[in-house]
Every structure is written in structure tokens, then in C-alpha cells.
Amino acid sequence: MVAQPRVRAGAHDENTPRLVGHTHGAAQTRPRRLLLCLDGVPFEIMQAAQARGLFAGFNEPARLLSPFPTMTNIALATMLKASVPLGYETVYFDRQAQELRGSIGKYIGRRTPDKVPSSYMDELDYQEPLPFEFLVYVAPDAVWRADMRRFRERFRAAPQTRDYFGFLKGTDGLLHIRGPEKLQPALESLDGILRELQAWGGRETEIVLFSDHGMNLEEVRKVHLLTHLREQGYEVKSEFRGRGPRKLAVPAFGLIGFAALYCSDETDPAEVAATLAPLEGVDFSLYRDGNSAVIVHGARGRARIRRTTNGAGTRFAYEQLDGDPLELAPVLGELQAAGEVDAQGFAADAAWFARTGAHTYPDALANLFAAIQHGDRVHNAADVLVSTRDGYYYGWSALERIVHLHATHGNARRQSTTAFLMSTHRNFTPYVRGSEARPLLRE
Ligand SMILES: [Zn+2]
Structure with missing residues (x-):
């Protein structure tokens, strides 16, 4: 417990008068803001907590949509428009070096710059001490209590002239290891702390509470991804040396709802996706099809996502090659009926988002x-990105022997994608894209 949280010093003007937290272009002001992220708390849990009388000082939560893969570093880098992480997780594949990088060693010792996955961490005034990141999966209750106490003390000691951004990771561990029932006492304690901080700060402090990603709240089973790939003649390697077809690298770390696959030069991503389509627990795979298209291949068939950007903005087409892997045929029908689809099959990004x-x-x-x-999401994008069905995970086999999961996240489905965003002062639109959250959080 020796590592200290990163405290950003001197980044704000300490002379700014209280209540005038930030000055926008035209001398427009707003209250000081406490921004608090609760790792992995899904929208539905926060909505239910509010219905039971918790967080009564907040307006209703909006659904904040976490980018796929629904993982903390990707989500917070996207939501805060911070630097793009090297890979989807701590262990990642370096495309240039053609080998796996990163390790459990990142979790040990101080949070030195090489262990900072994205610049969003520089914006945090409070995050848990580094050893907690791992301990939270072993002793989540004790870690959560200690973490919340430290946050409260540090927030109260911070200069009141500027915003404060805290990140509490214990909620994610509690949900993974103990399940949603055990999160309730933690939310009740947090509610007590936030009531106290609200009474202390008054209307002059806005509290914004949000989460980075949601959670699939059910027992999860392993996807036998590597076994299946090997049975189908693929070699799974930690680096690509020498030539040869059917070679893959598949980093494994957390027990989560996606897998990133990297192909050697002579390995065809389309073939890999086809090999995985019938495997139990795989929902679909994605791979690039030239520069302006992506193929989705799942048990329900194949479709091509096309993107185009012109003077009218960004437009998307959903082209069903065979079947309807994303279950979007009804939405496409509605858009066509509404006259939103052009002759090339494209509709406006906003029209798709609205539906x-x-x-x-x-x-x-x-x-x-x-x-x-x-x-876009990471520096070392996968060649094939797999999203699991709910109730399934892929991950590091050593970790499987230590932990028993009551919930997980990572896939592109609704439960893992739907995080929340709420404020004591503002109302947001019902759905907020993660990539469009920064102005709401920071400006
Ligand atoms: Zn998690």
C-alpha cells in the first residue's frame, strides 16, 4: 500500500475565485465540479438505486454508451478524448515488433509513466493506490471501503477553487467477484458520502457521477477460443518469426467478453472469422474490408458496414451479405420507410444513432x-476482433483458477455498453455516446 495516487499539481490556477470554476470564452461561468467515475456500474443498477431512494440529490441518469471493447482504458480515453492506449488491455500485441508486450508486472510497484496507459490518468485527482488494482479482485470489500475513505479525505483537503476528478475502481471488482447484491452496501456508503459532500459544498459544487462501461450481470463461462483455433489448424504464437500461414497471436489478460486476434502476413482475417463463427459463446467477429468497410461475421451470418464522409457529414450503410448478424434489418427497414436511406444504401450517422x-x-x-x-480505440488494432455472447468470456487461464466470476463486460451488447451519467445540476439527453461525452464532463 505504498504507492501514492497520482495527484495533479499546479495544473489549475489556484487564484481563480470560488464559484467561478472555469471561464469559457465569453466570461461564462459555472459551479465547481466534482467528477466521480464508478468503474463498471451499469445504467440499470444506478437507475434501480435511485428508485430505492439513493442518490436523491441527482437528476435522472442518462445512458452513456461505452465504446467496444467495453473496457476501462478504452472507455475513459474515448470519453475524455485522451491519448489512445497501446492495446485493448495490459497485455497487447505490438504490430511493429510483431510480438506480445505488457505483463502482470505492470500491476506491481509504483504507477510510473510506462504504466500509464492513456493521458486520461493525468486528469485524475484521485485514483486508488496501484496495488488495489489487483487486490480488488481478491478482497473487494476491504479495498472498496479503504478506497472510498481515502477519496473523501483527499477531496475535502483539495483546493476548492477548481474541479476535482476521482475514479473509484472498487465497484468493478465487487460486481465481478461478488455480484450485484454485494454492490448495494457500497452504493449506500457512497450515497452517504456524497450527501455529506453535497451538504458541505452546497449548490456551489456540482457533482457529476458516471461510469466507464456497463456489466453483464450473470455467471459467465469460458469460450474455448484457443482450443478451437488449434483444432482448426491455427498456430497460436507470442511472436511472428519466420513465415508460414495460419499463425495468430491472441493476448489474454482479464476474463472479459472480447478477444483481439492478430494475424501473421500470410493469415487471412476473413478465414479466421469464418472459423470462429460457429464456436459456442462467440457472438460475432469484425475485420477490416479495405479502408472504408468492416465485415461482421457471426453465427447469424455476415454483413458489411460501410462508412462515407462528405459535405453532408458521416453516413453509414448496413449491407447484409447473408443473414443479419447485428439484427439491424428492422432498423434499416424503418430508415427506408422514413426516406432516410440514399440510393447507395447510406443513412446519416445521426439517423442510425437515433434509432x-x-x-x-x-x-x-x-x-x-x-x-x-x-x-482509433487503440494504437495496435486487432485484425479480428471478437465479441462474445452474454454469459461468456475469454481470458488468461491462470486467472480462471483464482477467481470465480459473477459478472463481466467487454462485449458490444447492451448490458456491457450501457454505462450511466448523472448530475446534481444538469439533465443530459437520454443517450450519450462515449465519444461525445467530454464536453459534458469537462467543459
Ligand atoms: Zn472489469
């Missing part, structure tokens, strides 16, 4: 297209 916020795959076209572009 898919509550879909099984929220905001699927824009979300999934970006997920597999180089440098």
Missing part, C-alpha cells in the same frame, strides 16, 4: 466500425 441507442447492439455501426480502425 439504435436502446438496441441489442447500441449504436452498432459507428461503434463497431471505429473499434477496428488503426489508431
Whole structure:
């Protein structure tokens, strides 16, 4: 417990008068803001908590849509428009070096710059001490209590002239290891702390509470991904040396609802996706089809997502090759009936978003297209990105022997995608894209 949370010093003007937290262009002001992220708390849990009388000082939560893969670093980098992480997780594949990088060692010792996955961490005034990141999966209750106490003390000691951004990770561990019932006492304690901080700060402090991603709240089973790939003649490697077809690298770390696959030069992503389509627990795979299209291949068939940007903005097409892997045929029908689809099959990004916020795959076209572009969500984008069905995970086999999961996240489906966003002062639109959240959080 020796590591200290990163405290950002000197980044704000301490002379700014209280109540005038930030000055916008035209001398417009707003109250000071406490921004608090609760790792992995899904919208539905926060909505139910409010219905039971918790968080009564907040307006109703909006659904904040987490980008796929629905993982903390990707979500917070996207929501805060921070630097893009190297990979989807701590263990990742370096495309340039053609080998796996990162390790459990990142979890040990101080949070030095090489262990900071994205610049959003520089914006945090409070985050848990580094050893908690791992301990939270072993002793989540004790870690959560200690973490919340430290947050409260540090917030009260911080200069009151500027915003404060805290990140509580214990909620994610509690949900994974103990399940939603055990989260309730933690939410009640947090409610007590926030009531106290609200009484202390008054209307002069806005509290914004949000989460980074949602959670699939059910027992999860393993997808036998590597076994299946090997049975089908693929070699799974940690680096690509020498030539040869059917070679893959598949980083494994957390026990989560997606897998990132990297293909050697002579390995065809389309073939890999076809090999995985019938495997139990796989929902679909994504791979790039040239520069302006992505193929979705699942047990329900194949479709092409096409994107085009012109003077009229960004437009998407959903082209069913065979079947309807994303269950979007009814939405496409509605858009056609409304005259929103042009002769080439494209409809406006906003038109798709307006009709898919509550879909099984929220905001699927824009979300999934970006997920597999180089440098968009991560630097080292996968060649094939797999999203599991709810109730399934892929991950590091050593971890499977230590933990028993009551819930997980990572896939592109509604439960994992739907995080929440709420404020004591403002109301938001019912659905907020993660990529469009920064102005609401920081400005
Ligand atoms: Zn998690």
C-alpha cells in the first residue's frame, strides 16, 4: 500500500475565485465540479438505486454508451478524448515488433509513466493506490471501503477553487467477484458520502457521477477460443518469426467478453472469422474490408458496414451479405420507410444513432466500425476482433483458477455498453455516446 495516487499539481490556477470554476470564452461561468467515475456500474443498477431512494440529490441518469471493447482504458480515453492506449488491455500485441508486450508486472510497484496507459490518468485527482488494482479482485470489500475513505479525505483537503476528478475502481471488482447484491452496501456508503459532500459544498459544487462501461450481470463461462483455433489448424504464437500461414497471436489478460486476434502476413482475417463463427459463446467477429468497410461475421451470418464522409457529414450503410448478424434489418427497414436511406444504401450517422441507442447492439455501426480502425480505440488494432455472447468470456487461464466470476463486460451488447451519467445540476439527453461525452464532463 505504498504507492501514492497520482495527484495533479499546479495544473489549475489556484487564484481563480470560488464559484467561478472555469471561464469559457465569453466570461461564462459555472459551479465547481466534482467528477466521480464508478468503474463498471451499469445504467440499470444506478437507475434501480435511485428508485430505492439513493442518490436523491441527482437528476435522472442518462445512458452513456461505452465504446467496444467495453473496457476501462478504452472507455475513459474515448470519453475524455485522451491519448489512445497501446492495446485493448495490459497485455497487447505490438504490430511493429510483431510480438506480445505488457505483463502482470505492470500491476506491481509504483504507477510510473510506462504504466500509464492513456493521458486520461493525468486528469485524475484521485485514483486508488496501484496495488488495489489487483487486490480488488481478491478482497473487494476491504479495498472498496479503504478506497472510498481515502477519496473523501483527499477531496475535502483539495483546493476548492477548481474541479476535482476521482475514479473509484472498487465497484468493478465487487460486481465481478461478488455480484450485484454485494454492490448495494457500497452504493449506500457512497450515497452517504456524497450527501455529506453535497451538504458541505452546497449548490456551489456540482457533482457529476458516471461510469466507464456497463456489466453483464450473470455467471459467465469460458469460450474455448484457443482450443478451437488449434483444432482448426491455427498456430497460436507470442511472436511472428519466420513465415508460414495460419499463425495468430491472441493476448489474454482479464476474463472479459472480447478477444483481439492478430494475424501473421500470410493469415487471412476473413478465414479466421469464418472459423470462429460457429464456436459456442462467440457472438460475432469484425475485420477490416479495405479502408472504408468492416465485415461482421457471426453465427447469424455476415454483413458489411460501410462508412462515407462528405459535405453532408458521416453516413453509414448496413449491407447484409447473408443473414443479419447485428439484427439491424428492422432498423434499416424503418430508415427506408422514413426516406432516410440514399440510393447507395447510406443513412446519416445521426439517423442510425437515433434509432439504435436502446438496441441489442447500441449504436452498432459507428461503434463497431471505429473499434477496428488503426489508431482509433487503440494504437495496435486487432485484425479480428471478437465479441462474445452474454454469459461468456475469454481470458488468461491462470486467472480462471483464482477467481470465480459473477459478472463481466467487454462485449458490444447492451448490458456491457450501457454505462450511466448523472448530475446534481444538469439533465443530459437520454443517450450519450462515449465519444461525445467530454464536453459534458469537462467543459
Ligand atoms: Zn472489469
